[in-house]
Amino acid sequence: MQDLEHRWPFRVAPRSSPAPVADRAPPGAVGEAVVSPGVGREVHFEPHSSIFLEGGAAAHVYQIARGCVMLSKLLPDGRRQVVEILGAGDVFGFSPESTYHCSAESLTATSCTSFARAALEHTPALMCRLSSHLHLQLCALHEHVTLLGRKSAMERVATFLMRCIPGRGGQDCPGPQHVDDGALVRLAMTRQEIADYLGLTIETVSRLLSKLKRRGLVSINKLDEITVRDVCLVCLMTGSHMTDGRLCESRGGLQPTRHPARARP
């Protein structure tokens, strides 16, 4: 259907044309036709405002028309995990219980269509249309589970940066388009949120960004605005590609034994 990656299009502009900082229309067909057939209601959220809290009554289901939403969970001792980051077209607020199992917070200015849970249960057609988006999210979540379970800290940060650059890093990545393969990334997240997303501490995220800066791979313009100077090079650090040039070759079968948990040095 369409690309799995870059489903939360942070405001990003190609390096060569630094102009359009305003929100762009999401790439791909993901954000298509968010029709609201009577039951749906348009709701808007400022950047970094709470949409609902973990444990609150699960009254509504939301579909994002524009913007970015972050879902997170807390452990009772205060450890937080950002569980999913969503963009246009994505659906959240489904809960098998009567309460939300995670909190939702907008990252950028966000518009959603909200559906009352009760109404939804009486409109199977609508329910289905919303559900049909979920397997995209499931797929992205699988990718993220792999990041959390098996990638080193640097690979996580590199992967994170690549996810902020639409159109690059996926299977159909066109490779560098200009001699200067750079991209401007607006993060819209604090270091703490990035850390909670990547399963790291804030210090580690900070240190690794500094290391990337020292190596000349990125430059940090404004804390939440990073220029990735060589997209391809950062992409090679994600752990998702063969480091010796070849891209993923087809695998002969499962390799059940001896898996190094982290990349070898």
Add this chain to the structure above:
Amino acid sequence: MQDLEHRWPFRVAPRSSPAPVADRAPPGAVGEAVVSPGVGREVHFEPHSSIFLEGGAAAHVYQIARGCVMLSKLLPDGRRQVVEILGAGDVFGFSPESTYHCSAESLTATSCTSFARAALEHTPALMCRLSSHLHLQLCALHEHVTLLGRKSAMERVATFLMRCIPGRGGQDCPGPQHVDDGALVRLAMTRQEIADYLGLTIETVSRLLSKLKRRGLVSINKLDEITVRDVCLVCLMTGSHMTDGRLCESRGGLQPTRHPARARP
């Protein structure tokens, strides 16, 4: 609707009645009515057989009628992550691309209803019925992301054991039913698979199971058969409960700053 946990009911028997090692009907309504309206075909898999491989042509979507399935992904250097473990009622094989983005393997003897992808696309009603299961899986995946991102190795192992005991550890856990609060767990997974599921190494899993054994919390009968001697005590080690007695109290709001990444000693 129903419980999130124990959605992959490994063969488990209460400690007091050690008899029924044979597969039990799944608890809850998850495994309801797996009707196959013409398009669906019944397929069976031996324990530990491959259902499809990551990168293979995504020809079918499956719904589990009975048994357990493990989804996994490989990084190009051979690191593996078990991404999801599924039980009766769960759906897998959806892919936004033309190829599968993960591999599927049966853990126990498994029966599935398989639907040709092409047929599915012409039967929106069926598609919807399958999709409607996905938000349950999404929810379980959020839980697992939290485990991978924020839990210590011991908390992961404890959580894993609790997930193998149906009816316990969830929000509606009845607590100990007998004076002797034990449970028999059939793992159906090798140590390597458990490690790949929990984002650890095989050595760490082995070490921590030994530590639990030394502390008298579990006993290991047959490598893949473990008796959890005190379910409640193991549950307190999962990191999902307040360790000082009280269960989760309602939280006042988001706590965006200072999150210890691991539990304090």
Add this chain to the structure above:
DNA sequence: CGCGTTCTTGAACTTTCTCAACGCCAGTGG
């Protein structure tokens, strides 16, 4: 019984976390 596979255990080493100090920046109020 012997062999291959899987699991366990130990010791050394890495990575990442923890704790603490410091820097930067924006907003505030004298």
Add this chain to the structure above:
DNA sequence: CCACTGGCGTTGAGAAAGTTCAAGAACGCG
């Protein structure tokens, strides 16, 4: 205008958790 303050972010030193490597034990199967 400038010092003060609070919130983030960065950096360093030391500690801890988990990994790696290697050897030995246990299991299962012919």
